[in-house]
Amino acid sequence: xxxxxxxxxILPQMMIGLGTTLEMYFASLILVLPLGVIFAILxxxxxxxxxxILNVYTWAWRGTPLLLQLFIVIYxxxxxxxxxxxxxxxxxxxxxxxxxxVTEIMRAAIGxxxxxxxxxxxxxxxSYPQTMLRVIIPQSFRIALPPTCNEAINLIKDTALxxxxxxxxxxxxxxxxxxxxxxxxxYIIAFIIxxxxxxxxxxxxxxxxxxxxxxx
Amino acid sequence: xELTKTKNDREVMIRMINIHKSFGDVHVLEGVxxxxxxxxxxxxxxxxxxxxxxxxxxxxxxxxxNEGAIEIEGxxxxxxxxxxxxxxxxxxxxxxxxxxxxxxxxxxLFPHMTALQNVIEAPIHVKKIKKEEAIALGKRQLDRVxxxxxxxxxxxxxxxGQKQRVAIARALAMSPxxxxxxxxxxxxxxxxxxEVLDVIKKLAEERMTMIVVTHEMSFAKEISDRVIFMDNRxxxxxxxxxxxxxxxxxxxxxxxxxxxxxxxN
Amino acid sequence: MPLGFFDYIAENMPLILNGLxxxxxxxxxxxxxxxxxxxxxxxxxxxxxxxxxxILNVYTWIFRGSPxxxxxxxxxxxxxxxxxxLEPMTVVITxxxxxxxxxxxxIVRGGILxxxxxxxxxxxxxxxSYGQTMLRVVIPQTVxxxxxxxxxxxxxxxxxxxxVSAIGLGDxxxxxxxxxxxxxxxxxxxxxxVFYLLVSSILVLVFNKLEKKYSVYV
Ligand SMILES: Nc1ncnc2c1ncn2[C@@H]1O[C@H](COP(=O)(O)OP(=O)(O)O)[C@@H](O)[C@H]1O
Ligand SMILES: [Mg+2]
Numbered sequence: 001x002x003x004x005x006x007x008x009x010i011l012p013q014m015m016i017g018l019g020t021t022l023e024m025y026f027a028s029l030i031l032v033l034p035l036g037v038i039f040a041i042l043x044x045x046x047x048x049x050x051x052x053i054l055n056v057y058t059w060a061w062r063g064t065p066l067l068l069q070l071f072i073v074i075y076x077x078x079x080x081x082x083x084x085x086x087x088x089x090x091x092x093x094x095x096x097x098x099x100x101x102v103t104e105i106m107r108a109a110i111g112x113x114x115x116x117x118x119x120x121x122x123x124x125x126x127s128y129p130q131t132m133l134r135v136i137i138p139q140s141f142r143i144a145l146p147p148t149c150n151e152a153i154n155l156i157k158d159t160a161l162x163x164x165x166x167x168x169x170x171x172x173x174x175x176x177x178x179x180x181x182x183x184x185x186x187y188i189i190a191f192i193i194x195x196x197x198x199x200x201x202x203x204x205x206x207x208x209x210x211x212x213x214x215x216x
Numbered sequence: 217x218e219l220t221k222t223k224n225d226r227e228v229m230i231r232m233i234n235i236h237k238s239f240g241d242v243h244v245l246e247g248v249x250x251x252x253x254x255x256x257x258x259x260x261x262x263x264x265x266x267x268x269x270x271x272x273x274x275x276x277x278x279x280x281x282n283e284g285a286i287e288i289e290g291x292x293x294x295x296x297x298x299x300x301x302x303x304x305x306x307x308x309x310x311x312x313x314x315x316x317x318x319x320x321x322x323x324x325l326f327p328h329m330t331a332l333q334n335v336i337e338a339p340i341h342v343k344k345i346k347k348e349e350a351i352a353l354g355k356r357q358l359d360r361v362x363x364x365x366x367x368x369x370x371x372x373x374x375x376x377g378q379k380q381r382v383a384i385a386r387a388l389a390m391s392p393x394x395x396x397x398x399x400x401x402x403x404x405x406x407x408x409x410x411e412v413l414d415v416i417k418k419l420a421e422e423r424m425t426m427i428v429v430t431h432e433m434s435f436a437k438e439i440s441d442r443v444i445f446m447d448n449r450x451x452x453x454x455x456x457x458x459x460x461x462x463x464x465x466x467x468x469x470x471x472x473x474x475x476x477x478x479x480x481n
Numbered sequence: 482m483p484l485g486f487f488d489y490i491a492e493n494m495p496l497i498l499n500g501l502x503x504x505x506x507x508x509x510x511x512x513x514x515x516x517x518x519x520x521x522x523x524x525x526x527x528x529x530x531x532x533x534x535x536i537l538n539v540y541t542w543i544f545r546g547s548p549x550x551x552x553x554x555x556x557x558x559x560x561x562x563x564x565x566x567l568e569p570m571t572v573v574i575t576x577x578x579x580x581x582x583x584x585x586x587x588i589v590r591g592g593i594l595x596x597x598x599x600x601x602x603x604x605x606x607x608x609x610s611y612g613q614t615m616l617r618v619v620i621p622q623t624v625x626x627x628x629x630x631x632x633x634x635x636x637x638x639x640x641x642x643x644x645v646s647a648i649g650l651g652d653x654x655x656x657x658x659x660x661x662x663x664x665x666x667x668x669x670x671x672x673x674x675v676f677y678l679l680v681s682s683i684l685v686l687v688f689n690k691l692e693k694k695y696s697v698y699v
Contacts, residue, residue: 063681065640067647068673071658076667116324123276123318124338124390125310134341138328160548164647171551175558184559191547191555198546 017173024159028094036102061100074165105147109140149205226253236283246449255423259436262446268429276316288312317387317395323379325371331382332367357385377408394425500656519582523589544583557648588630592623632688
């Protein structure tokens with residue numbers, strides 16, 4: 001079959017795969033920001049046991065491979081009697097994984113705000129929540145934005161791991177088509193899809209960062 | 217001289233009694249006593265590391281004292297090991313602290329807010345003033361420090377002198393009874409110092425009570441009612457500027473003044 | 482009566498050790514090659530001839546813009562369809578190196594570019610050649626600056642080694658998955674979990690020490 005004809009025949013399947021990839025991406029991403037911010041704040045000033053739990057959480061999640069986390073939930077949980085729908089379980093793993101990174105990013109960003117900002121708030125009579133919500137956290141968002149965007153780009157690439165647990169995302173679709181037809185065109189299309197996605201995200205995030213630092 | 221009231225007739229605004237403050241093993245203040253009267257401008261000078269900033273920061277509880285008592289407008293806001301001076305209720309302490317304003321050496325403006333937003337932040341969220349009123353108030357304060365054309369500028373777009381004037385407007389917007397200045401011109405390029413000093417001078421003319429830590433000797437001489445010299449963890453001189461600068465007997469102070477003057481030129 | 486945790490692990494030690502050996506071998510090779518190669522690529526990207534820069538730009542763009550696992554699939558399953566048949570280990574190592582070097586190249590390049598222009602001017606004024614300038618002045622400064630990112634890249638590479646289990650090679654994670662699915666017990670995952678946590682924590686500690694030591698001069 002001519003290349004162009006072949007591409008048109010497999011493209012619809014690839015697009016369905018892309019749909020799954022994007023669904024997985026957004027399902028994972030949606031809770032990351034709120035979780036990361038809340039965890040970071042709790043880690044800085046929550047009660048001791050909460051801080052302790054969160055320390056273990058970020059340590060364990062950032063210290064182990066994402067694929068291992070995925071395997072534990074997909075293959076390990078059923079063995080001990082926990083059966084979760086595959087898609088949700090995977091999205092949960094991705095979400096908690098990225099949240100662990102964003103928590104640390106936010107915590108570092110909050111910690112890097114100048115001490116003078118707290119003092120200025122104090123002499124103006126602002127309460128602690130006011131200080132955090134109106135002065136410190138808005139500033140730390142801007143500090144945290146570039147590394148967080150970076151994590152968001154990593155996430156789209158990380159979603160490709162669901163191919164290993166047989167979810168039909170772009171990557172899994174490419175493998176199956178290639179094995180069926182003995183051609184690598186589907187791989188090339190998968191590459192192009194990811195390159196377009198990540199390049200597009202790089203552009204969008206660069207624009208965002210520029211907007212967010214308008215006051216500099 | 218007869219025209220000015222004697223100290224005893226005037227209202228004491230801030231009273232610091234036997235203040236001790238240390239950081240770990242380092243004693244910074246050792247039994248400092250100081251009264252500040254309403255309408256008075258006090259210049260605090262002294263070598264670097266002598267505890268000037270610490271003294272100022274104890275007044276508004278940015279630093280907590282190890283011993284002594286501090287009273288603002290009759291309310292005891294802090295008292296350690298001083299049973300005769302019981303601390304007022306939390307609410308009263310908070311209200312009295314609200315009567316103090318502070319201007320920092322490095323401005324500490326909020327970088328993500330415009331000049332006007334910086335000024336109206338606390339009036340809206342602390343004093344709960346209506347937004348429109350706060351905006352009018354904020355603009356008035358910015359006009360007062362000569363920044364009518366910078367309402368919407370972010371701090372990064374302002375010169376050091378302009379930033380410090382926004383910081384002064386921010387303090388003024390809370391209608392403080394006393395403003396504490398911690399080396400307000402030390403972070404500024406020489407050509408920008410004048411514009412900030414002029415604003416402080418104007419406030420002095422309006423009889424705003426102020427405590428100004430400064431290395432600008434001629435400025436201290438010109439605006440202050442009293443000069444306080446700090447050295448060796450305490451106040452070692454407390455006199456009117458004429459006497460302080462022109463009839464200085466104290467050898468350490470004389471040496472310090474000579475050094476400051478020779479640095480200038 | 483099922484075996485206890487330790488007996489079970491002891492019984493399956495050969496399989497686990499095999500996987501472990503594979504994982505560590507892959508990681509060490511990747512890290513050893515990554516550091517010099519990425520430095521060369523970065524220098525070429527900053528000051529090489531235009532055609533080389535273009536090629537390297539496309540290279541880093543492709544490898545950083547797509548998932549590593551897709552790269553592995555293409556090389557491992559796809560290349561044979563083009564008549565290219567290679568040792569599995571060769572394929573895996575090559576893909577890993579290409580991917581990790583792409584990321585590290587950008588890190589080094591960022592470090593080189595952030596060096597103050599005055600440093601180049603000072604070298605020029607002292608009559609140093611371009612090679613001398615880079616080797617003796619710019620690169621040493623860059624090393625210190627990019628140390629934190631490089632350390633985290635080394636840890637990422639370590640964690641990424643487990644991706645080879647996706648193409649059926651017998652690394653630690655693959656061995657564990659087989660045990661879990663085969664014996665319907667999760668003990669093997671616990672071993673892998675502890676292994677990765679332990680090694681990455683040690684790496685973090687060592688690298689923190691290293692960073693502290695080198696930031697003294699900054
Ligand atoms: N937060 C702090 N922790 C430890 N030491 C401090 C702290 N703040 C000030 N000091 C020390 O207290 C002394 C007085 O400092 P400071 O009040 O800032 O002096 P000045 O403002 O007169 O230069 C100095 O020796 C300084 O090192
Ligand atoms: Mg000071």
